[in-house]
Amino acid sequence: MIIDAHCHAGKGDGLTGPWDTNAAIRDYLKWASEYGISKTVFFAAFHSDYALANREVAKIVLANPARFYGFAFVHASRDAGRISSMIQEAVSSFGFCGIKLHRYDARITREVCETARLYALPVLYDVMGEIASVHLLAREYPDVNFIIPHLGSFADDWKAQQAFIDPLSRFPNIYTDSSGVRRFDLLKEAFCRAGANKILFGSDGPWLHPGVELEKIFALRSGENAQRRMLSENFLELISQVKLPKTKTTRLVTRRTSGHALKALVLEQRDPWLL
Numbered sequence: 001m002i003i004d005a006h007c008h009a010g011k012g013d014g015l016t017g018p019w020d021t022n023a024a025i026r027d028y029l030k031w032a033s034e035y036g037i038s039k040t041v042f043f044a045a046f047h048s049d050y051a052l053a054n055r056e057v058a059k060i061v062l063a064n065p066a067r068f069y070g071f072a073f074v075h076a077s078r079d080a081g082r083i084s085s086m087i088q089e090a091v092s093s094f095g096f097c098g099i100k101l102h103r104y105d106a107r108i109t110r111e112v113c114e115t116a117r118l119y120a121l122p123v124l125y126d127v128m129g130e131i132a133s134v135h136l137l138a139r140e141y142p143d144v145n146f147i148i149p150h151l152g153s154f155a156d157d158w159k160a161q162q163a164f165i166d167p168l169s170r171f172p173n174i175y176t177d178s179s180g181v182r183r184f185d186l187l188k189e190a191f192c193r194a195g196a197n198k199i200l201f202g203s204d205g206p207w208l209h210p211g212v213e214l215e216k217i218f219a220l221r222s223g224e225n226a227q228r229r230m231l232s233e234n235f236l237e238l239i240s241q242v243k244l245p246k247t248k249t250t251r252l253v254t255r256r257t258s259g260h261a262l263k264a265l266v267l268e269q270r271d272p273w274l275l
């Protein structure tokens with residue numbers, strides 16, 4: 001079985017680039033079928049309201065729950081105070097099994113990590129090359145599993161990706177996915193040093209072709225068992241403990257300050273794929 005552990009779905013509400021405008025999955029689904037990818041993990045595109053965006057992704061996931069998984073997208077600062085209630089809804093009503101966030105929106109916070117711990121959810125966090133934070137996450141939350149996509153940098157930052165292989169190899173709770181990784185020698189090195197148990201196949205569809213991305217896993221010539229780990233087993237293990245804790249959900253609180261709003265407005269204009 002092949003599971004694509006990284007794909008976006010649904011409309012964004014921006015108009016900056018494809019990443020915040022529309023993650024249309026019609027072609028993606030055709031390509032995935034052609035390449036034998038039987039299951040896919042979906043999460044939203046960049047959005048100004050992730051509670052809303054997650055509900056849109058839920059419609060897609062729940063239309064075919066045998067084929068699709070969902071991760072809840074959160075904005076660590078804009079959603080501060082309501083992360084727990086968003087995750088409660090995502091897990092209990094949508095059956096979602098992970099949390100996704102991006103440093104382009106805001107740096108990860110303790111609130112996100114503690115919520116992940118409470119629900120035993122893996123956290124897919126794009127650090128955008130900020131590898132030092134991976135060491136902090138690994139040590140502060142040894143019981144939370146983090147998937148750091150793209151070997152730590154979608155922008156092919158060689159120094160960052162090279163540096164990331166160290167914490168990937170060292171900390172049992174740090175994983176990566178193969179999506180968008182262009183430097184094959186680094187993927188190979190990650191595989192040799194950290195092992196197949198730490199790498200998940202992901203495509204970053206629908207913008208990247210899942211078949212093209214899948215070929216990188218095959219090109220590792222890893223052997224059958226290792227390949228199975230990367231193509232499905234690692235992911236299934238990471239979501240195997242998801243639970244609904246018996247706690248009251250946090251009341252919706254908005255803590256955004258005008259300073260935050262201004263910063264968000266400035267960041268909005270930048271291309272998150274090139275940072």
Ligand SMILES: [Zn+2]
Pocket residue numbers: 006008204
């Ligand atoms: Zn992505």
